[in-house]
Amino acid sequence: MKKFSVVIAGGGSTFTPGIVMMMLDNIDRFPMRELVLYDNDGERQAVLGEALEILLKEQAPDLKFSYTTDPKEAFTDKDFCMAHIRVGKYEMREKDEKIPLRHGVIGQETCGPGGIAYGMRSITGMLEIIDHMETYSPDCWMLNYSNPAAIVAEACRVLRPNSKVLNICDMPVGTLRRMSQIIGKDPQDLEVRYFGLNHFGWWTSVKDKEGHEYLDQIRDYVAENGYLTQVEVDTQHMDQSWQETHKKAKDLLAVNPRYLPNTYLKYYLYPDYEVAHSDHNYTRANEVMNGREKEVFTAARTIIEKGTAVDGAFHIDSHASFIVDLARAIAFNTHERMLMIVENNGAIANFPDDAMVEVPCVVGNDGPEPLVQGKIPAFEQALMFQQVTVEKLVVEAYVEQSYQKLWQALTLSKTIPSAKVAKDILDDLIEANKDYWPELH
Ligand code: NAD
Ligand code: G6P
Ligand code: MN
Numbered sequence: 001m002k003k004f005s006v007v008i009a010g011g012g013s014t015f016t017p018g019i020v021m022m023m024l025d026n027i028d029r030f031p032m033r034e035l036v037l038y039d040n041d042g043e044r045q046a047v048l049g050e051a052l053e054i055l056l057k058e059q060a061p062d063l064k065f066s067y068t069t070d071p072k073e074a075f076t077d078k079d080f081c082m083a084h085i086r087v088g089k090y091e092m093r094e095k096d097e098k099i100p101l102r103h104g105v106i107g108q109e110t111c112g113p114g115g116i117a118y119g120m121r122s123i124t125g126m127l128e129i130i131d132h133m134e135t136y137s138p139d140c141w142m143l144n145y146s147n148p149a150a151i152v153a154e155a156c157r158v159l160r161p162n163s164k165v166l167n168i169c170d171m172p173v174g175t176l177r178r179m180s181q182i183i184g185k186d187p188q189d190l191e192v193r194y195f196g197l198n199h200f201g202w203w204t205s206v207k208d209k210e211g212h213e214y215l216d217q218i219r220d221y222v223a224e225n226g227y228l229t230q231v232e233v234d235t236q237h238m239d240q241s242w243q244e245t246h247k248k249a250k251d252l253l254a255v256n257p258r259y260l261p262n263t264y265l266k267y268y269l270y271p272d273y274e275v276a277h278s279d280h281n282y283t284r285a286n287e288v289m290n291g292r293e294k295e296v297f298t299a300a301r302t303i304i305e306k307g308t309a310v311d312g313a314f315h316i317d318s319h320a321s322f323i324v325d326l327a328r329a330i331a332f333n334t335h336e337r338m339l340m341i342v343e344n345n346g347a348i349a350n351f352p353d354d355a356m357v358e359v360p361c362v363v364g365n366d367g368p369e370p371l372v373q374g375k376i377p378a379f380e381q382a383l384m385f386q387q388v389t390v391e392k393l394v395v396e397a398y399v400e401q402s403y404q405k406l407w408q409a410l411t412l413s414k415t416i417p418s419a420k421v422a423k424d425i426l427d428d429l430i431e432a433n434k435d436y437w438p439e440l441h
Helices: 016-025 042-059 071-075 089-102 112-136 149-159 171-183 215-225 240-255 263-269 271-276 284-306 318-332 378-400 403-412 419-432
Strands: 004-009 032-038 064-068 080-083 141-144 165-167 190-197 200-208 336-343 356-364 367-370
Touching: 004 016, 004 071, 016 032, 016 042, 016 284, 016 318, 032 042, 032 071, 042 064, 042 284, 064 071, 071 112, 080 112, 080 318, 089 112, 089 284, 089 419, 112 141, 112 149, 112 378, 112 403, 112 419, 141 318, 149 165, 149 336, 149 356, 149 378, 165 336, 171 190, 171 200, 171 215, 171 263, 171 318, 190 336, 190 378, 200 215, 200 263, 200 378, 215 240, 240 263, 263 271, 318 336, 318 356, 336 367, 356 378, 378 403, 403 419
Parallel strands: 004 032, 004 080, 032 064, 080 141, 141 165
Antiparallel strands: 190 200, 190 356, 336 356, 356 367
C-alpha cells in the first residue's frame, strides 16, 4: 500500500500530540512514510517536537520524523497538510473573548466579534501556509481545521479558489457521538442529514444503515438533558464549560423543536444569558491555558526529561480520527460521507450558490461532492443569511482593507445590539490586533 508524507502546520498546537498519537493508532488504515511538524514559533513547537521524536523512535522507528520552522523543508514532497494554526495564539484568543465582554457582548473564539477578530488574523496565516504548500508540493491536499473555519473557508473561496483546501469541523462529529450514545448505536452506523454554516447548523435526520429514523428519540432526550450523556464519548468536549454547552442544547431545541441544533447556536439565540453567565475575567482561553495547554506541555517536558515516552502522558485523541477518514477518502477514493464546509451551489436549494455551507458530502479523490439537502425553513434560512453575510463582509473588509465593511459586519452580527456598540468594539479590536490585521481605511 502507498505510504504518505504528511506535514502538520501548527506543529506547536495543543492538539498535535493527540493527533500524532491518533495517526499512529491508525497507521494500518493510513500508512505514513514521513511526518513533519511545521510552526512559525520554533520555541513552542520544539517542546512538542522533541517529545514526539522520543515517542516515535520508540513506537514507530520506521517513520521519518522531524520538526522545523523552514517552509521549504516542511512542505517539500508532501501528500497531505493537516493544518491547525492559531494566529496570535492564546494571548490573542483571550483578547477576542474579553474585549467584547467589556461591552456586554459575547466573547467567543469563533462566534460574534471574537470570531471576526480571529478571522481577520487567520486569513493571513492561512494564505501563507497554502502558498507554501502550493510552492513546494503542488499536488498536496490541505485538511484544514484552523478556525474560525467559516471565515477561513470563505477567504479560501474568494482568494484561493483553485487550492486543494478542505475545511472541516469536529463539533458535529463530537455531537454525533453523543447522539449515538443516547440511542445506543455505534456512530459509524449512523448517517445524517444536516444543513447550516460552520458552527451554525441543524441535523434534520439521523438514521441507521437500515434506514430507521432516530430524530424523535434523540429529540425527546435532548428536550430534557440537552446533549449531556451518561458515558463520555466525545473526549474533546469534557470541561465543565463544555458540559454547560451540551446542556444548553435543551433551550435551543425549545425555540426550534423541528431539528437538532449545533451547540454553537447558543451564542446567537441566547447571547444575553451567555454574557450574564460567563466570568468576564476568566474566559475559555484562561481555562485552556491552565488546562489543556499546561497538561500537554508538561507531559512533553516530562517525556524529554525522562528520555522516554513509556508511561508518558500523551493521549490518543480518538475523536480526531475523522481526519484520517478524510485523508483516506482522498487517498483511496473511499467515497466516505462526511460533513464538510463547501460552496453551496444548490445543496441548500433556497440559499445563495456562493455561500460556504456545512452539509454532508461524499468525499473521493477529487474532493467533496455535496449532497442536496433541499429547501430549508424561513427561520433557519433567515438566521443563516444574516450570519453568512457577516462572514462575507469580514472577508471583503480584509481584501479591501475597509473599516466601513468590518463595522457593517459587526453591526449585522446577531450577537451585537447596535452600530454604536459595534463601533466601540471594533475600535478596541483594531488596537489589540494591530500586529496582525491589515490596516483598515
Ligand atoms: P495553539 O495556539 O495551541 O496552536 C496553534 C499553533 O499554530 C501555535 O503553535 C502557533 O505558533 C501556530 N501558528 C500560528 N500562526 C502560524 C502560522 N502562520 N504558520 C505556522 N504556524 C502558526 O492552538 P490550539 O488550541 O491547539 O488550536 C489550534 C487550531 O485548531 C485553532 O485554530 C483551533 O481553533 C483549531 N481547532 C479546530 C477544531 C475544529 O474542529 N475545526 C477543533 C479544535 C481546534
Ligand atoms: C470545538 C470546535 C472547534 C473549536 C473547539 C474549541 O471542537 O469544533 O472549532 O476550536 O471546540 O475547543 P476549546 O477546548 O479550545 O475551547
Ligand atoms: Mn469547529
